[in-house]
Amino acid sequence: MLVLVVDSSTPAVTAALAEVTDRGVVMRAERRAVDAKAHGELLAPAVDAVLGEGGAHPRELGAIVAGLGPGPFTGLRVGLVTAASMGQTLGIPTYGVCSLDALGQADATGRVLAATDARRKEIYWAVYEAGARVTEPDVDLPGAVAERVAALGVGAAVGEGAHRYADVLGLPVRDEPRYPPAAALVGLAAERIRAKLPGERLTPLYLRRPDAVAAAGRKPVLR
Structure with a gap:
């Protein structure tokens, strides 16, 4: 089964195409760009690129895996909205994975x-x-x-x-991984994909209120 993987929980915008079989997971294509202020501009082209590189049409996808964070509000929701929208449009299940869990596979x-x-x-x-x-x-x-x-x-x-x-x-820091690896994200969802479990609602792990909040009321005008 062909699976699209997306993660925007960190400054890295990641998209990948993987094939999940009974024997394991094979990565067909992966793109990553690091820019904390351009998640919205970078993710869609990255998805198009990995589908093209992997020789796959969106209609051939069987599932989508998305990193749930935790991550900053604006960047994180780009990946989750993209995954949820594509899943709904294509009629395929979406599965969420804690992005830290992918790092923790190191x-x-x-x-x-x-x-x-x-x-x-x-x-x-x-x-x-x-x-x-x-x-x-x-x-x-x-x-x-x-x-x-x-x-x-x-x-x-x-x-x-x-x-x-x-x-x-005060700890030794490993050079890699710096950002959630796509292979680990899809690997953590592989059992659910193979079992063809129902798709999940992609609930973001914000862990705190967003940086931008609606104004509480109108500001008084000084004369």
């Missing part, structure tokens, strides 16, 4: 911290052991995370959030 000895940049000098984070999540996704100041992971016996970190605040976290 091979590491012992426990690893997966962290992405949450802006406001904070990080989204969770701890993993052998790919299994040990803590629930959260958002905190790097200093607070450093205290938590020290108590949990974490020995390494992955993700661009870990790179950005490596001096505060």
